[in-house]
Amino acid sequence: MFEINKNITGFIEDMTYREQPYLFRMKRMEAANSLRQNGFVFQNQSPVSVKFLKKKFALDVENANTDIGFNCTLENFSPLVYCLVNGRNIVDYGKSDNKIIVENIMNVADKVNELFGSLCDIDENGFYALNTAAFTGGFYIEVPDDTVMELPLQLVSVFNSDCDSMFNVRNLIVLGKNSQLKLIQCDDTFSDHDFFVNNLTEIFVREDAHLDYYKLHNISNDSAAVNSVFIEQESHSVVKTFNMELNAGYLSGNQNVVLGGDFAETYAYGIYLADREQEMDNYVNVEHIGTDCVSQQIFKGIIDDSARSMFTGKIIVHRDSQRTEASQVDKNILLTSKAKAYAKPYLEIYADDVKCSHGATVGQLDEEALFYMQQRGISYENARKLLLNAFVAEVIDKINIEPIKMRVSDMVKKRLMGELTVCDNCVLRCSNAKRQTKYFDNI
């Protein structure tokens, strides 16, 4: 039984005594009890997350300098932007839109009474329990029925602290019937210290609603992020998720999708590029309960140096979910002899009229393609880069916001060259200059 360190348990204790809505206090007590009784349950996370859990983090970072002046530099891209500073205060960047409701979850306990915590099982995973017990704030987004959001909505979590800190951010998103939303979520750090960010987002997608959900991970090499997303879809809803893991000491993406209604569709795409000693876990669980649903998972990873990746994909098709189409692909390229890739593509099927498939591969770049390109005067290093780019392009091409697609593609290119991979205005330490030249020489 793994027990989390004392300063975390102390903080959890403290949180339950604070003045707050009854709902949150009850949920916190339940979660704290679960942690006490079961210890910290590791569901899919690799042991390295233990390393981060043992680290001493400050948990109660009040210092919320709201004037951090966040500015996204994407060209031709002007989304609605909301910032959450240190998981506490929401800063509205002017362009607010009356069509949707954006609130701090701490203030809307009465609205989320039914929904809060209804999708995640706190006994299943220590990170869920920890988040429920210790969250300090987060976004509550409500898109009313029949509302089509033309502009994308960007939610930025900014972390700024003068010591190593842990943040538990809790989001809850509701898409009303027949509504549409493009949501971009990123975490940004404005400090030299290490962070552990434990995000938990519950998303309810009502009938006929459409959601595109982008999540970009690009944090420093000594920081860790656990990002758990729960999605419940009603009939005829369509959800596309894009999980781009470019840099982090430890990353864990847990995505649980329940296709509750009939004719719902869900698409989960992801890329993970790990190097140095980084570890990236991805856990995708798609549960088919309604009939005639479609699900697709495409994950691609490039593992360099002594990095490690783990992909766990699960498709569960329940008894009455006839005419289900589900597919799942995980492809990995290992670049060095120290890199490791693990894949567990699971299928659990209880209905018979289904088309389900999964595939997983671990390998290297195609020798013949490399040879062919070299024959035509392309240097080995360049040919390699081209092929690596082409490898992840399958996922990047699915991105349907053009400026983001360009930016991600650009970042991936830079990342594969060992260059700085963050937005241009970022001040992260991860931009280790020593690696920049690794692939850059031959360009």
Added chain:
Amino acid sequence: MNNEKSDNQIVSEIANAEYKYGFVTDIEADVVPKGLNEDIIRMISAKKEEPEWLLEFRLNAYRKWLTMKEPHWGHVDYEPIDYQDIIYYSAPKKKKQTNFDEVDPELLSTFNKLGIPLDEQKRLVNSSDVAYDAVFDSVSVKTTFQDTLGKYGIIFCSFSEAVKNHPDLVRQYLSTAVPPDDNFFAALNSAVFSDGSFCYIPKGVTCPIELSTYFRINAAQTGQFERTLIIADVGASVRYMEGCTAPQRDENQLHAAIVEIIVMKDAEVKYSTVQNWYPGDKEGKGGIYNFVTKRGVCKGDNAKLSWVQVETGSARTWKYPSCILQGDNSVGEFYSVAVTNNYQQADTGTKMIHIGKNTKSTIISKGISAGYSDNSYRGRVFMAKGATNSRNYSQCDSLLLGDKCGAHTYPNIQAENDSSVIEHEATTSRISEEQLFYCQQRGISIEKAIGLIVNGYANEVLNRLPMEFAVEAKKLLAVSLEGTVG
């Protein structure tokens, strides 16, 4: 031989055959009391006149077993097993102890009924090239063709005989592939194993005939815990087959066997199983719990080990024949067809552990589920750091017949070097309406069309079986799927 029969005959044969091996042989048996403790183990060991070291081995395994917990990670549900309510040793009593070759006629007729003639004379008339070791409950009753094989230096005998006559070989290789504390059921087997087959193929010898072990559970309330050890020395080659049946009973009986295969440099072993333990009745009552540990080690370079299995029987199956590819360039193969019907549950698959350089493995698994059954493939492919340039290809397909059954796939892929390639593919679907329609258009009944399609689907694996087994397996598939349409 089956070609001569008309199609009608085959169809009626299939239609009437449910589980034709469900009879009980009325024979006096020498049993130990129910339950499990150190005294029982000592008693089994004494009955078999075993040397001290083997008794020690058993007791150590038993002590380890006491500290272990029954695994429940498999996708199988069953009533808890009461390990004190099992008879761990049952041997048919020999009427007047004469010499070993004289087998009780009752037993002979049992095995004849099962299609396993133990009379060498008869076999010669049939000119079939298979040597059998017949295991009845806890003991081996007869091993055929021992003399013929002896001329090649091949040792093929029951495990107990091997312990008496070739103790050094047994001691050298026993538990080198499956350590006693490998898992719960392996520990149990190591403590109480009763008999099984032992086979040693000396250097450079290619076994001229196929070797086969036939297991039969007869006595009620007993468990069967046999242990098979096959050693193919440098450059040797052997093809081995295993078959099994049990009487039709309402209670569940436990079968926890171990098969260990040691493949030395340049040697080749092909192990085929047609598993046809009693699967329980249509309501899921009775049947065998088949919790088996099978593992082979390709110790030397260029060794090759191939597992072929057709799983149609057992109420519950929990079985992962594995290959440890230790030698460079060694090859592991796993071909499996698993059929579950009614309330059967099977969790089966393989482990390919690549340790040597340039090792290759292939996994082809075809699952067919019908009725209310659950059929799972669970596998592990591991490429160690030193297993450079290794290659794995896995394909796991599932076919669903009916909307009450389940088909599951749980592969684990672990790559720890950058020059190996692992590929895994899996699909799950039901029989296509179009194929059925096409067959029916051409006057083939739906029942037969399904048989045809299922056979075609499993053909890739069935083709790997030895001739006699393949014919039997095809019939078994048809019987197992009996009544799934209509």
